[in-house]
Amino acid sequence: MSTAHTSVPEVLAALKDVSYPADKDRLVTAAREAGASDEVVKALRGIPAEQYTGREDVARSVRVDPDSDLDRTAAQRAEQARAGGKPGLSQHLREEPRTPIQEEFDR
Numbered sequence: 670m671s672t673a674h675t676s677v678p679e680v681l682a683a684l685k686d687v688s689y690p691a692d693k694d695r696l697v698t699a700a701r702e703a704g705a706s707d708e709v710v711k712a713l714r715g716i717p718a719e720q721y722t723g724r725e726d727v728a729r730s731v732r733v734d735p736d737s738d739l740d741r742t743a744a745q746r747a748e749q750a751r752a753g754g755k756p757g758l759s760q761h762l763r764e765e766p767r768t769p770i771q772e773e774f775d776r
Contacts, residue, residue: 675709677728683713684700684724684727689722689723692721693717696716712731712732716731
């Protein structure tokens with residue numbers, strides 16, 4: 670699967686006027702209306718068709734240029750890759766709370 674050559678800040682800048690919650694179609698339309706680049710629109714078309722409650726949800730879901738995380742160390746990228754998340758979300762920026770069962774296993 671190809672990755673759009675954009676960054677999370679570019680995507681979020683195109684969505685600065687969006688009121689949340691918003692679905693995928695609304696986000697794509699808003700980016701087009703804001704004059705976003707084709708890469709930003711392509712990245713938004715690649716997100717799961719869900720309701721997004723805020724900019725953080727979009728940031729976690731959008732696939733971006735892998736070079737956009739060059740400022741991260743190998744350890745940070747590895748930790749990010751190991752982190753869990755909702756099915757269908759991209760690996761990038763995943764943070765998912767631990768379930769009660771996982772917490773029980775840690776005791």
